[in-house]
Amino acid sequence: MNFLQKMKGTTQSPPAVGLVEVLWSWAGSFLGIGAVSLIHYKLLSQTDLLMIIGSFGASAVLIYGAVRSPLAQPRNLIGGHVLSAIVGVTAFQLVGGQPWLAASLAVSVSIALMHLTKTLHPPGGATALIAVIGGDGVHSLGYLYVLIPVALGAAVMLLIALVVNNISKTRRYPEFWL
Amino acid sequence: MSKNDETYTSPPAISEQDIISAMKAIPGYVDITPGDFKQIYQVAYTMAIERLLNSVTAGQLMTRTVQLLKQAMSLVEAATFLADNQVSGAPVVDDENTLVGIVSEKDFLREMGFGFNPSFMQIATHCLHDKSCMIGNLHGRTVADIMTKSPVSGCPEMTIGSISTIFADRKINRLPIVDHEGLIVGIVTRTDLAHAYRVFTGGRQA
Numbered sequence: 387m388n389f390l391q392k393m394k395g396t397t398q399s400p401p402a403v404g405l406v407e408v409l410w411s412w413a414g415s416f417l418g419i420g421a422v423s424l425i426h427y428k429l430l431s432q433t434d435l436l437m438i439i440g441s442f443g444a445s446a447v448l449i450y451g452a453v454r455s456p457l458a459q460p461r462n463l464i465g466g467h468v469l470s471a472i473v474g475v476t477a478f479q480l481v482g483g484q485p486w487l488a489a490s491l492a493v494s495v496s497i498a499l500m501h502l503t504k505t506l507h508p509p510g511g512a513t514a515l516i517a518v519i520g521g522d523g524v525h526s527l528g529y530l531y532v533l534i535p536v537a538l539g540a541a542v543m544l545l546i547a548l549v550v551n552n553i554s555k556t557r558r559y560p561e562f563w564l
Numbered sequence: 565m566s567k568n569d570e571t572y573t574s575p576p577a578i579s580e581q582d583i584i585s586a587m588k589a590i591p592g593y594v595d596i597t598p599g600d601f602k603q604i605y606q607v608a609y610t611m612a613i614e615r616l617l618n619s620v621t622a623g624q625l626m627t628r629t630v631q632l633l634k635q636a637m638s639l640v641e642a643a644t645f646l647a648d649n650q651v652s653g654a655p656v657v658d659d660e661n662t663l664v665g666i667v668s669e670k671d672f673l674r675e676m677g678f679g680f681n682p683s684f685m686q687i688a689t690h691c692l693h694d695k696s697c698m699i700g701n702l703h704g705r706t707v708a709d710i711m712t713k714s715p716v717s718g719c720p721e722m723t724i725g726s727i728s729t730i731f732a733d734r735k736i737n738r739l740p741i742v743d744h745e746g747l748i749v750g751i752v753t754r755t756d757l758a759h760a761y762r763v764f765t766g767g768r769q770a
Contacts, residue, residue, distance in 0.1 A: 396599050397580060397597045397598050397599025397600070397602075398580060398584075398597070398598060398599075399597070400584070400587055400593070400594060400595075400596070400597060400598065401584050401587050401588045403591075403592065403593050404591065406591070407591060407592055407593065451593065452592075452593045452595050453592060453593075454592050454593065454594060454595060455593070455595035456595070457595070458595075556591035556592065557591070557592060
């Protein structure tokens with residue numbers, strides 16, 4: 387297949403899901419994001435700590451909306467976020483003076499590491515990026531960013547996923563742990 | 565790989581519509597495109613066929629009690645022997661019990677003068693039109709005269725895939741199986757191949 391032919395695509399979009407699936411996806415993500423944002427706004431508001439970051443919205447799509455996806459499994463959710471957070475903080479601390487370089491290294495190295503460790507989780511890229519572009523609130527956390535909000539927030543969302551995704555007869559989660 | 569093998573290993577044509585229907589039957593969002601699934605299916609199917617063809621061996625398929633003919637047997641004796649044992653052919657061994665040839669109905673018919681590719685219908689037609697049944701041609705001849713010399717043989721480890729290929733390529737119906745010392749330990753016939761399904765499924769019926 388030549389270069390231009392490839393751009394036309396070769397197959398079609400997978401079928402749409404049923405209404406029940408839509409409702410469960412809605413319920414799971416409402417509760418999952420609800421849990422982390424409650425902690426963020428109600429418990430941690432007087433501290434310098436965070437509980438919610440933008441990449442959790444992306445994780446919610448996967449772990450509540452595409453629960454069978456390999457990208458949505460616990461290994462990927464936790465592994466992808468934690469690895470990417472470490473890479474992001476490291477990138478900022480090493481080359482933070484050149485934010486464009488820190489940002490691109492954070493994301494690209496995260497993707498490579500997630501591939502190598504079989505923990506590919508698309509929101510991990512955002513987690514790494516936020517460590518660089520997240521402003522003083524994030525920068526001042528240093529490597530604590532890896533634990534709170536990233537690891538803890540992902541763990542809370544995982545807990546909600548384990549509960550909500552296994553209520554319906556037609557759903558189950560996870561496909562695998564490790 | 566021969567042309568035959570390729571037809572065995574090409575999966576039944578599955579359409580993207582089939583895949584989409586199957587995906588619809590699974591509740592939840594299946595994170596794969598129909599095109600990718602088709603590609604995985606085709607490769608997996610080919611590998612499954614390879615595995616099946618390599619998993620069953622001559623040792624599992626063969627009939628172990630082999631009716632053997634001696635070279636010196638007269639054709640009348642041999643014909644009686646084959647008829648009594650209800651087989652249409654048998655390996656021929658020498659005095660040391662080593663395989664030296666194979667004899668089948670076709671060798672008899674050829675000897676009777678029915679050409680290179682004789683069939684029962686030819687005999688029937690012949691006998692209907694002409695009362696002399698040519699069976700007399702067999703008198704005074706021995707197994708050694710009509711047998712196929714140095715026939716193809718297999719070993720017990722030979723896979724069902726290679727046995728099928730030999731049957732098709734050599735246009736033969738039976739394959740004597742010999743051990744490392746050249747002694748006959750069994751025979752695989754086309755009928756045994758047809759029963760291979762039972763070996764695949766571990767004795768369960770379809």
